[in-house]
Amino acid sequence: xxxxxxxxxxxxxxxxxxxxxxxxxxxxxxxxxxxxxxxxxxxxxxxxxxxxxxxxxxxxxxxxxxxxxxxxxxxxxxxxxxxxxxxxxxxxxxxxxxxxxxxxxxxxxxxxxxxxxxxxxxxxxxxxxxxxxxxxxxx
Numbered sequence: 001x002x003x004x005x006x007x008x009x010x011x012x013x014x015x016x017x018x019x020x021x022x023x024x025x026x027x028x029x030x031x032x033x034x035x036x037x038x039x040x041x042x043x044x045x046x047x048x049x050x051x052x053x054x055x056x057x058x059x060x061x062x063x064x065x066x067x068x069x070x071x072x073x074x075x076x077x078x079x080x081x082x083x084x085x086x087x088x089x090x091x092x093x094x095x096x097x098x099x100x101x102x103x104x105x106x107x108x109x110x111x112x113x114x115x116x117x118x119x120x121x122x123x124x125x126x127x128x129x130x131x132x133x134x135x136x137x138x139x
Contacts, residue, residue, distance in 0.1 A: 006097050009036060009037065014108025016072075016108075017139070018108040034073055034079070037083045039088075093105065093123070097131045
């Protein structure tokens with residue numbers, strides 16, 4: 001089954017449900033491992049710095065976004081690793097998935113309506129189109 005699982009997370013409710021699905025899939029095989037990937041969006045990094053200029057560590061806000069996925073993985077007993085990359089989320093997720101020859105990518109849907117998805121192209125849609133492995137989009 002799926003041994004090398006990529007969970008792309010952004011801390012949203014859809015990501016939490018995606019994490020639950022990733023864990024359920026990982027539990028099917030004791031040798032499975034989940035890479036929990038958070039991409040720091042280069043387009044939003046500047047505003048993150050400006051909004052958090054007086055905090056001790058800007059990474060604290062980023063770590064909070066992946067905390068729920070990590071908590072779920074730790075509580076379930078599955079093997080996992082946290083990965084934080086910088087870049088445009090869609091292409092960065094695809095690049096990581098393809099270079100690491102993953103078995104499946106699990107990602108939450110942002111909930112764009114059909115027109116928004118058509119015009120804007122959501123991250124999950126971009127990943128589904130370009131990844132070399134199956135992609136599970138969780139609503």
